[in-house]
Amino acid sequence: MSHDYIAMTFAMSVGGQVTLPVYAILLWVTVGNGLRFGPRYLVAATAAALLALATTTFFNSFWRGYPYVVGTLMITAILVPSYIYVLLNRVHKAYNAALEANLAKSRFLAQASHDLRQPIHAISLFIACLRDARLGQEEQQMVDNIDRSLQSVSRLFQSLLDISTLDSGKISEQPEDVSIGEILNDIKQQNSEAAQWAGVKLKLVATHKFVRVDPSLLTTMIQNIVSNALKYAPGGPVLIGCRKRSGKLSIEIHDRGPGIASEHLPHLFEEFYQVRERGDKDTEGVGLGLSIVRRLSNIMGLEVSLRSEEDKGTTVIIDGLEIVSPPTQAPKIPNSKPVSMLDGLRVLLVEDDTNVLLATGILLEKWGCIVQQEEVLPEGKDVTCDLIITDFDLGAKTTGSDCINYFRSKNGRNIPAIIVTGHDENRVRDDVGDPEIPILSKPIRPAELRSTILALRLKLQRQTVKTVPSLQ
Incomplete structure (x- = not known):
């Protein structure tokens, strides 16, 4: 700012009427500093502009010969930044109010998710106890139905908790060398029951690659994508596998569902966005899954892409995983039981x-x-x-x-x-x-x-x- 105002003052002082248009640059720089750095810089820039005009008038005879013009320029140099100052204060107040509302929403979601997880956790454990209680076939089917409904609610609260945690800015990547095959196999096992309920054949292409990544965050990403495939592509196969691209590893999840119309594709990673067509049946969830995937990928420096064709299916790709050498395995202790x-x-x-x-x-x-x-x-x-x-x-x-x-x-x-x-x-x-x-x-x-x-x-x-x- 000092260099700008010194240069413009010098130009207007020695140039006379030829350099009078430099005043437009002076005004532009003054307003620009305020918009870029905030109201306090705007006040400082306005003071520097007035000092530049006063100095120019003192050293330049042409300016001293038109006092009314100089007065008009000074009034303009005060009024325009003053109006911008008022607008900036209003914008900052609106921004702070929006930020506080967003933080309040995050706190509410986190607290609500925590409080509701307690009874869901207890019900899940009681259901596990009931499964071992030698129930009849009809009673066992009822327990399965309760478990299925409970898992739907559990996934909803997991999404709410994930998005509130992301809003708080407390998530950071903690990478380590992990077997991508073990992560994918665990996800397949965790979703085997849900896949059976949805009539989906969940297939996994085995891989022995190791990658450096945060396993918890990557698992959350893949879990959200697989859950979407089970919800929106029931009755068909879902394939999970890996490819090597440009020295990096990518994870691909393919389904054979109805696909997504092209007009929806640019909005799929937005929060709370769901593909709804007239006459569609209700689907569980609130449209947070892919938004969580995108935000976690940004934290880990990965790329997520989605392609889909109507009546052919959808593919989601997580790209950019760093491949590492397998760690040395410690000898396993045999265990027969x-x-x-x-x-x-x-x-x-x-x-x-x-x-x-x-x-x-x-x-x-x-x-x-x-x-x-x-x-x-x-x-x-x-x-x-x-x-x-x-x-x-x-x-x-x-x-x-x-x-x-x-x-x-x-x-x-x-x-x-x-x-x-x-x-x-x-x-x-x-x-x-x-x-x-x-x-x-x-x-x-x-x-x-x-x-x-x-x-x-x-x-x-x-x-x-x-x-x-x-x-x-």
Whole structure:
């Protein structure tokens, strides 16, 4: 700004009437600084413009000879920026109001999602208990219908929680070297039941590639795309596979659904946009899936594209995954009876919600665990356990990380632990500060909880084997 005004002042001072049009540039620079940098810079620029006009008048005889012209130019240099100043203040007030409304919406969505996840989580666990209750065929079908409806609600709240977390700006990428085949296989397993309900044959092309990516964010992206395929392309096959392009790996999800008309394609990644035609049946969801996919891809530096033809199907491509070399695999410990590994496992279960506590306890006992159930941190009690499963919010200003640290310190050993929460995983991870503690988001599928417990026990067994000295 200093260089601009010094140069223009010099030009007008020494140039006389020939350089009088420089005033237009002076006015343009003054208004431009205000629009670019805000009201305070506009005030400073206006003061600099008036100083430039006064200096020019003092040194230039031509300007001194037309005092009324100089007065008009000065009044213009005050009135135009003043009007712009008023408009900028109004724009800033409107922007701040919109920002506050957006933050309020995000807070509401996050709180509503968290509160509603508690009963959904409990219902999901009770359903898992009912499946093992030797029900008749008719009753089992009713349980399946309840589970199907529950998963629809669960996916809706997952979308709401994802979008509110993205709005908060707290999501950051945490890349690591992972097997893309394992991620895709897990997604296939998680959606096998939903695919069966939709009459979809879910196919996966196996791959042994490893990529450097945030597995949690990538899983969310693929899960949203697959869920859309199951919703909008029922009754046909859905294919998930990978291709290598220009040294990078891309993930492709193909369906054989009715396709999407060309006029809808530019809007598919907008929030709350849904393809609706006259006479279409209602479809679950609120139109957030692809918006979440696009925003997560921007965070991870990936590219997402979609192509579709009516009556032929739709393809979604996630491109730009960095291929890495497979890590060195540690030798696996043979295990002939993985199903019985939970027999006799002593579990301390801490959960402040009575229904969730009861449902989780019943499920763990069905798996063969010995469970001690507590609604609050059991300070002062003698607790001997092999695993701690705790909610994150325990009341009385106590968190799951406090609970884990308390019993680890009391027992003098690093007891394996799992934290279950309805909050954003990254926020909880920052509070826990231990990457070895799995964090599971409510509502949890029983298979996910069981596999996490098994993984922790296998890891503990490996560590135990390594510490035992070999016999010579």
